[in-house]
Amino acid sequence: MLNDVTYTYPGSIDPALSHVTLSFPAGWTGLLGDNGCGKSTLGRIAVGALTPDAGTVTAGLVSALCAQETEISPDNLTDFALAWDRDARELREALGIEDDMAWRYDELSHGERKKLQVAAALWTHPDVLVLDEPTNHLDAPSVRTLTEALKTYRGIGILISHDRDLLDALVGRCVSFEDGGLRMREGGYTRAHAAWEHDRAATMAERGRAKGELARLSAERARRTDLAARSDARRSKRHPDPADHSAAERINLAIYSGQDGARGRLSTQLDSRIAAVEGRVAAARVSKRYDGDLWLDAEPARRRVLIRLPEGEILCGEGTLAFPELFVGNTDHIALVGANGAGKSTFLAHMRCLIDPDLPVIDLPQEIDAPARRQVLERVRGLSTAERGKVLSTVAQLPASIRQRGSSRRSVL
Ligand SMILES: Nc1ncnc2c1ncn2[C@@H]1O[C@H](COP(=O)(O)OP(=O)(O)OP(=O)(O)O)[C@@H](O)[C@H]1O
Numbered sequence: 001m002l003n004d005v006t007y008t009y010p011g012s013i014d015p016a017l018s019h020v021t022l023s024f025p026a027g028w029t030g031l032l033g034d035n036g037c038g039k040s041t042l043g044r045i046a047v048g049a050l051t052p053d054a055g056t057v058t059a060g061l062v063s064a065l066c067a068q069e070t071e072i073s074p075d076n077l078t079d080f081a082l083a084w085d086r087d088a089r090e091l092r093e094a095l096g097i098e099d100d101m102a103w104r105y106d107e108l109s110h111g112e113r114k115k116l117q118v119a120a121a122l123w124t125h126p127d128v129l130v131l132d133e134p135t136n137h138l139d140a141p142s143v144r145t146l147t148e149a150l151k152t153y154r155g156i157g158i159l160i161s162h163d164r165d166l167l168d169a170l171v172g173r174c175v176s177f178e179d180g181g182l183r184m185r186e187g188g189y190t191r192a193h194a195a196w197e198h199d200r201a202a203t204m205a206e207r208g209r210a211k212g213e214l215a216r217l218s219a220e221r222a223r224r225t226d227l228a229a230r231s232d233a234r235r236s237k238r239h240p241d242p243a244d245h246s247a248a249e250r251i252n253l254a255i256y257s258g259q260d261g262a263r264g265r266l267s268t269q270l271d272s273r274i275a276a277v278e279g280r281v282a283a284a285r286v287s288k289r290y291d292g293d294l295w296l297d298a299e300p301a302r303r304r305v306l307i308r309l310p311e312g313e314i315l316c317g318e319g320t321l322a323f324p325e326l327f328v329g330n331t332d333h334i335a336l337v338g339a340n341g342a343g344k345s346t347f348l349a350h351m352r353c354l355i356d357p358d359l360p361v362i363d364l365p366q367e368i369d370a371p372a373r374r375q376v377l378e379r380v381r382g383l384s385t386a387e388r389g390k391v392l393s394t395v396a397q398l399p400a401s402i403r404q405r406g407s408s409r410r411s412v413l
């Protein structure tokens with residue numbers, strides 16, 4: 001249970017979470033939202049890995065967090081590797097974890113690390129278990145076995161995931177980060193998303209109605225003001241004292257300031273109705289979503305064949321990986337598929353060495369670790385103002401969450 005929790009990362013200006021009140025019942029709850037909206041932060045706070053700046057979190061529960069990143073090994077990895085109880089053995093078997101894997105964590109593929117992370121977390125039978133993107137990096141059979149393993153968990157489970165199938169298979173309710181705060185809805189992803197779409201359509205319809213009414217009331221106010229001005233001008237200016245040059249001016253002022261008896265009261269009533277409808281328009285706010293395509297302005301290279309890889313084999317883990325002669329053409333789009341630990345990243349790294357250094361290559365790693373993050377920041381800092389502007393405007397085209405950093409994420413559930 002989180003009560004009025006606020007958290008700002010050291011060095012940040014905006015809070016990552018602001019006044020969040022949320023309680024999780026037993027069973028799995030999905031946590032949904034755009035990148036950067038605060039899901040992982042909430043997960044870290046729920047297990048006590050981060051202490052909120054303000055607000056409280058229920059204490060005294062055994063908690064475990066299976067982090068989104070795989071670079072740091074789980075705290076209890078050695079205990080889990082040495083354990084020979086039934087649970088440990090069953091988890092290792094269910095998730096295909098070999099006995100030696102825990103001892104060479106740093107050499108493992110990201111998928112293999114993910115399996116170890118999840119198994120070590122499940123093994124502690126925590127009261128609260130937060131899984132942050134557990135299927136990232138996992139191949140299809142591993143996702144199936146993981147889903148079955150997670151179904152056996154009986155505590156309070158918080159599942160942060162963009163994997164719709166996993167959410168549908170596991171969770172009984174979803175909490176989503178939205179513009180106005182956090183919102184809980186019953187069901188897995190499909191049901192909760194349908195409810196979200198329904199709510200959004202209803203809000204848009206209400207906004208349309210309120211705007212229509214606002215236009216009608218504003219027109220009515222303008223009409224009455226105009227009418228009043230004209231009739232009063234006729235009535236009160238009929239015999240003005242020719243010596244009193246300011247009389248007409250004073251009359252007009254009385255009309256416009258709404259202080260003129262019954263007309264004034266009517267005008268005040270209209271004003272308060274308009275203010276109420278303006279409130280309805282503001283409340284029925286639907287944020288625009290910008291989940292558009294991103295375009296890379298690229299042309300095929302002049303040379304037809306970019307990589308020519310003679311048949312061969314490379315060292316991969318304990319064994320070797322053999323491959324036939326391969327060519328990569330200038331317009332090819334190639335998928336490299338295979339089970340976790342099959343050697344895809346190792347093979348790519350090998351191929352990368354054979355690419356002509358003159359060829360421009362964009363290389364996006366599977367996971368951006370701390371040194372890579374620092375490197376990106378340094379590169380951005382080193383850019384000219386114009387280049388940095390171009391980079392930041394590309395960032396601005398990415399989905400809404402990045403631009404929502406300034407909004408407060410106040411919520412009570
Ligand atoms: N260690 C940190 N230091 C400073 N800011 C951070 C840190 N970690 C996260 N943030 C910022 O806090 C905000 C919330 O981040 P968080 O990782 O909780 O998002 P998320 O919803 O889990 O996103 P994703 O879907 O990408 O995993 C983001 O704007 C992020 O940039």
Ligand SMILES: [Mg+2]
Nearest residue numbers: 039040068132
């Ligand atoms: Mg996250």
